[in-house]
Amino acid sequence: MxxxxxxxxxxxxxxxxxxxxxxxxxxxxxxxxxxxxxxxxxxxxxxxxxxxxxxxxxxxxxxxxxxxxxxxxxxxxxxxxxxxxxxxxxxxxxxxxxxxxxxxxxxxxxxxxxxxxxxxxxxxxxxxxxxxxxxxxxxxxxxLPGGGGLAHLSRPAGRLPKTGAGPVDGDLADLLVAAEQLGSAGKTLEMAVQYARERTQFGQAIGGFQAVKHLCAQMLVRVEVARGAVYAAAVTGDVLEIAGAKLLADEAAVHNARDCLQVHGGMGFTWEADVHLHLKRAWVRAGLGRSAAQAEEELAAAL
CATH class of the missing domain: 1.10.540.10 (Acyl-CoA dehydrogenase/oxidase, N-terminal domain)
Known part of the structure; x- marks a missing residue:
């Protein structure tokens, strides 16, 4: 394949x-x-x-x-x-x-x-x-008072329709939000690596320090794991895989933004840096649709 x-x-x-x-x-x-x-x-x-x-x-x-x-x-x-x-x-x-x-x-x-x-x-x-x-x-x-929102539909085959979904389909919505989170996680990885190459301390780029290397490596792993989950869910349309993709993409976006902030140091906390914008958006997206707890419960029940 x-x-x-x-x-x-x-x-x-x-x-x-x-x-x-x-x-x-x-x-x-x-x-x-x-x-x-x-x-x-x-x-x-x-x-x-x-x-x-x-x-x-x-x-x-x-x-x-x-x-x-x-x-x-x-x-x-x-x-x-x-x-x-x-x-x-x-x-x-x-x-x-x-x-x-x-x-x-x-x-x-x-x-x-x-x-x-x-x-x-x-x-x-x-x-x-x-x-x-x-x-x-x-x-x-x-x-909204009392919640509500898009429904996560129960499908006998466990798959999204190939031609799209209805206007109240929370599963498709979750997958699209997960894709946005994946894009943000990939961008903060790029930002961290670029800054680590440019910022110097003690006469060398901070990217040469082991602690910074570890942060960037962890960010890369999160992006690739989330990308595999999101792309797989898009191919299969399986609702459980979508739950896993949302869980992993939320984690990648939030933690990568936090690690990118760590690589940037004090500069990352300033309004002029875009790092905080990615972190804030990742936090908000993680609160839309399936929460981490809901996704974990769905996956655990399936196991």
């Missing part, structure tokens, strides 16, 4: 990365506060980001879960803000979602991201939602 990306998948990943790096700047987004860049949202729609899994007969790209995961990984890498998951899930259900003309959010348990900016909410039921202070300055949140 060939586990390497195909040429088309590499081209897709490269195209999404090129679009985001050329169009999105996280610092400009911070200056804009909680205002969503509607122009960029429309560009994502025009590029097929939200319609990746829609059949071509319905105006979509006609690809599958593995390709969607690659796209969301790139979005996580640059900390792209906005209700990406909600709009993606709504692409086949709500007019304007696939094209990026509509911004659609969805509840994750008791939390709803970007509610004020959304044109629609999957599942409705936003009565009583109140603003909730978010750790991440680029992820405004509301809290």
């Amino acid at each position: 060939d586990f390497q990306l195909t040429e088309d998948q590499r081209a897709l990943r490269g195209g999404v990365r090129e679009l985001l790096e050329g169009r999105f700047d996280v610092r400009a987004a911070l200056d804009a506060g909680s205002s969503l860049d509607r122009g960029l949202w429309k560009e994502l729609g025009d590029a097929g980001f939200f319609s990746l899994m829609l059949p071509e007969a319905e105006g979509g790209v006609g690809l599958g879960l593995p390709e969607a995961v690659l796209a969301f990984e790139e979005a996580g890498r640059v900390l792209l803000p906005g209700p990406l998951v909600g709009t993606f899930l709504a692409a086949g259900a709500l007019q304007g979602a696939a094209s990026g003309e509509a911004v659609v959010t969805c509840p994750f348990g008791a939390l709803v991201p970007w509610l004020d900016e959304a044109d629609a909410v999957l599942g409705g039921g936003m009565e009583g939602a109140v603003p909730f202070r978010s750790l991440d300055p680029l992820t405004p949140l509301h809290r």
Whole structure:
């Protein structure tokens, strides 16, 4: 079995990365506060980001879960803000979602991201939602009384549909969030390695010190383990593998951001460094969808 990306998948990943790096700047987004860049949202729609899994007969790209995961990984890498998951899930259900003309959010348990900016909410039921202070300055949140959120569907075959999932599918949402976490974990690894090569102390690059080498090596292991889990879940669509992927991706994103902060030292704590933005976003994403405790219980029950 060939586990390497195909040429088309590499081209897709490269195209999404090129679009985001050329169009999105996280610092400009911070200056804009909680205002969503509607122009960029429309560009994502025009590029097929939200319609990746829609059949071509319905105006979509006609690809599958593995390709969607690659796209969301790139979005996580640059900390792209906005209700990406909600709009993606709504692409086949709500007019304007696939094209990026509509911004659609969805509840994750008791939390709803970007509610004020959304044109629609999957599942409705936003009565009583109140603003909730978010750790991440680029992820405004509301809290729902009594929870709710996307359902983790019980499927006899234990697999996601090949052509996508319904607009209330929490399993697909978890996989896409896991892909974003994977992208963030990979980016903080790159940031730590680059800083370790450039920062000098006692006449040599700090990357030559054993303690720093160990931190970077641990970060690499987390990324590769999480990547294997996320990619495997995208190929199989198995809901238990999705639970494992979410668990490992959350861990990789949070711990890699913390280790990247450690490599940067005092510099990493400053507002000017992007390290804290990855850590805050990783913490918030870990609170969306399946929690670590829920994933652990599901996997333990299956064993």
